[in-house]
Amino acid sequence: MKLATLKQGGRDGTLVVVSRDLTRCRAVPAIARTLQAALDDWAGTEPQLRQTYEALNSGAIEGEPFDQAACHSPLPRAFQWADGSAYINHVELVRKARNAEVPQSFYSDPLMYQGGSDGFVGPRDTVVAKPEWGIDFEAEVTVVTGDVAQGATPEEAASAIRLIMLVNDVSLRNLIPNELAKGFGFFQSKPASAFSPVAVTPDELGDAWKDAKVHLPLMVHLNGKLFGKPNAGMDMTFSFGQLVAHVAKTRTLCAGSIIGSGTVSNKQDSLWGSTVDNGGVGYCCLAEVRTYETIEQGKPATPFMDHGDVVRIEMFDAGGQSIFGTIENTVDTASAR
Amino acid sequence: MKLATLKQGGRDGTLVVVSRDLTRCRAVPAIARTLQAALDDWAGTEPQLRQTYEALNSGAIEGEPFDQAACHSPLPRAFQWADGSAYINHVELVRKARNAEVPQSFYSDPLMYQGGSDGFVGPRDTVVAKPEWGIDFEAEVTVVTGDVAQGATPEEAASAIRLIMLVNDVSLRNLIPNELAKGFGFFQSKPASAFSPVAVTPDELGDAWKDAKVHLPLMVHLNGKLFGKPNAGMDMTFSFGQLVAHVAKTRTLCAGSIIGSGTVSNKQDSLWGSTVDNGGVGYCCLAEVRTYETIEQGKPATPFMDHGDVVRIEMFDAGGQSIFGTIENTVDTASAR
Numbered sequence: 001m002k003l004a005t006l007k008q009g010g011r012d013g014t015l016v017v018v019s020r021d022l023t024r025c026r027a028v029p030a031i032a033r034t035l036q037a038a039l040d041d042w043a044g045t046e047p048q049l050r051q052t053y054e055a056l057n058s059g060a061i062e063g064e065p066f067d068q069a070a071c072h073s074p075l076p077r078a079f080q081w082a083d084g085s086a087y088i089n090h091v092e093l094v095r096k097a098r099n100a101e102v103p104q105s106f107y108s109d110p111l112m113y114q115g116g117s118d119g120f121v122g123p124r125d126t127v128v129a130k131p132e133w134g135i136d137f138e139a140e141v142t143v144v145t146g147d148v149a150q151g152a153t154p155e156e157a158a159s160a161i162r163l164i165m166l167v168n169d170v171s172l173r174n175l176i177p178n179e180l181a182k183g184f185g186f187f188q189s190k191p192a193s194a195f196s197p198v199a200v201t202p203d204e205l206g207d208a209w210k211d212a213k214v215h216l217p218l219m220v221h222l223n224g225k226l227f228g229k230p231n232a233g234m235d236m237t238f239s240f241g242q243l244v245a246h247v248a249k250t251r252t253l254c255a256g257s258i259i260g261s262g263t264v265s266n267k268q269d270s271l272w273g274s275t276v277d278n279g280g281v282g283y284c285c286l287a288e289v290r291t292y293e294t295i296e297q298g299k300p301a302t303p304f305m306d307h308g309d310v311v312r313i314e315m316f317d318a319g320g321q322s323i324f325g326t327i328e329n330t331v332d333t334a335s336a337r
Numbered sequence: 338m339k340l341a342t343l344k345q346g347g348r349d350g351t352l353v354v355v356s357r358d359l360t361r362c363r364a365v366p367a368i369a370r371t372l373q374a375a376l377d378d379w380a381g382t383e384p385q386l387r388q389t390y391e392a393l394n395s396g397a398i399e400g401e402p403f404d405q406a407a408c409h410s411p412l413p414r415a416f417q418w419a420d421g422s423a424y425i426n427h428v429e430l431v432r433k434a435r436n437a438e439v440p441q442s443f444y445s446d447p448l449m450y451q452g453g454s455d456g457f458v459g460p461r462d463t464v465v466a467k468p469e470w471g472i473d474f475e476a477e478v479t480v481v482t483g484d485v486a487q488g489a490t491p492e493e494a495a496s497a498i499r500l501i502m503l504v505n506d507v508s509l510r511n512l513i514p515n516e517l518a519k520g521f522g523f524f525q526s527k528p529a530s531a532f533s534p535v536a537v538t539p540d541e542l543g544d545a546w547k548d549a550k551v552h553l554p555l556m557v558h559l560n561g562k563l564f565g566k567p568n569a570g571m572d573m574t575f576s577f578g579q580l581v582a583h584v585a586k587t588r589t590l591c592a593g594s595i596i597g598s599g600t601v602s603n604k605q606d607s608l609w610g611s612t613v614d615n616g617g618v619g620y621c622c623l624a625e626v627r628t629y630e631t632i633e634q635g636k637p638a639t640p641f642m643d644h645g646d647v648v649r650i651e652m653f654d655a656g657g658q659s660i661f662g663t664i665e666n667t668v669d670t671a672s673a674r
Contacts, residue, residue: 105515105519111520113524114451116417184422192588250509
């Protein structure tokens with residue numbers, strides 16, 4: 001099943017069921033007005049939403065044309081957004097550039113940060129930031145959970161996964177060093193994220209959803225040029241079940257919580273991988289290619305994003321169909337205050 | 338104006354207007370069913386809520402008896418909960434115990450962490466945790482904002498403050514060192530917080546609300562014995578205007594965002610203050626008294642909380658009236674999984 005949220009209808013938008021091919025949609029006010037409302041009562045709403053979905057796919061319901069540009073993030077605001085760093089290659093790469101070791105515990109204890117969730121950027125909206133902040137994207141896979149009990153096992157946590165989305169976890173690289181040096185983690189350096197227009201139930205991925213991981217390439221274009229295509233199922237040290245269980249160790253998790261994978265990153269038979277131009281699968285953030293350049297050439301060559309730069313993030317099924325629709329964020333430095 | 342949320346009525350509870358003396362209340366479904374809904378349209382709802390408040394206080398409306406034990410946190414779940422560390426004495430004290438300096442930047446750049454907000458503990462509910470996690474309370478003052486624009490000045494941010502609450506920012510001290518060593522800030526070590534039964538508008542504090550600080554003693558009892566009574570207006574290095582502006586530097590803030598002061602802590606004419614027994618104003622968390630004991634005696638003497646321990650947090654106006662009602666959390670280690 002595929003769901004999206006149109007911007008119209010207030011702060012939390014309007015929930016629509018979207019056809020599998022992303023061409024048509026149908027609002028479902030009699031079932032749930034918003035995605036959060038649907039998730040709050042998933043046992044009651046999910047069967048009805050699925051009926052609408054099947055009717056849309058079969059043509060029994062015509063629906064309306066689906067316009068990704070009219071969408072907000074599926075949850076325009078959420079109660080929880082926690083992001084992991086499950087692709088340790090990303091951590092290894094960054095540390096390699098500064099000759100630091102990766103602590104052994106990082107391979108058994110997930111690295112996660114608490115993100116802010118009170119407002120997200122729309123999938124096709126601008127990212128407003130100052131160029132001196134070092135504007136970067138991070139392409140990731142995320143899940144949306146139902147209620148999760150405190151102390152849930154990874155298996156219990158995995159069974160509470162309701163939806164899957166993509167995200168552009170916007171990162172302000174030049175604000176990170178000072179902020180992390182203060183010891184309390186990210187804050188200003190992790191502004192609002194942008195999620196894919198469409199959220200899908202795990203069954204929608206078929207065999208590509210296995211062991212609570214998404215086994216498909218994540219496609220990233222920068223200004224129209226392919227920048228990365230790593231497989232999100234490879235080199236993911238922690239499954240989404242493990243990530244959700246980590247979050248729930250000392251607290252319950254509310255339905256509608258979003259948990260992210262961290263920047264997708266493949267080892268590519270070496271520690272630091274390679275760019276698409278060099279025959280590799282490339283990267284899902286500028287920081288990695290800049291680190292690669294630092295290792296190879298002594299200093300970064302690729303600049304961070306500036307006014308007008310566009311990042312595109314999407315994922316296709318085996319038949320070439322876009323699963324989640326397309327995130328396409330343009331940077332706007334002129335409006336930053 | 339005083340507002341609270343009864344547990345009945347779903348995940349976000351039922352908004353009630355509470356009389357100034359906390360004896361009576363009135364649900365206001367025709368104005369707003371939940372506090373978040375009221376904050377989402379504050380310009381529209383606030384005048385109507387005030388009418389109900391005045392009518393309750395004057396006796397024109399009788400209302401129903403107000404039972405603090407029936408309350409959830411005013412926002413049972415929120416879209417944003419960010420906590421500062423505005424009382425640098427707390428930081429100085431902790432660092433003094435390990436002979437570390439406080440960086441000069443800490444006096445001009447607020448230290449804040451991104452908290453989790455998908456579910457809070459009720460004001461009279463139990464804190465479920467394992468004793469080996471090192472269960473501590475932190476008594477703080479918090480504000481709830483309206484919408485705040487990215488890049489807002491401290492003055493603009495202060496003018497967006499809608500409500501004030503108290504909080505028990507539960508902290509799991511023994512999980513903190515390993516978590517902070519990983520570099521991404523708190524996560525498992527900061528489980529769900531518990532807020533005061535009642536949220537009040539700033540005007541309710543009269544002269545005690547000045548320069549976006551609350552100039553009243555914060556009263557903390559541990560197992561019925563006075564543990565702390567520091568003045569929340571003293572030694573607060575950053576005002577709530579500055580804290581909110583810090584949060585909004587790189588992102589907009591959504592109505593209903595909760596911003597905390599950090600553990601209230603007074604210098605008491607010395608670097609590390611003193612306990613109530615020693616004639617001081619005491620502390621707002623066990624970590625501080627343990628640090629004081631470490632400085633004075635070489636090691637901590639006061640244990641962290643265990644099963645059945647009770648922390649009580651409240652604040653009184655000049656006339657002795659409880660402003661926010663009472664947070665009273667009992668620790669339950671038996672239910673922790």
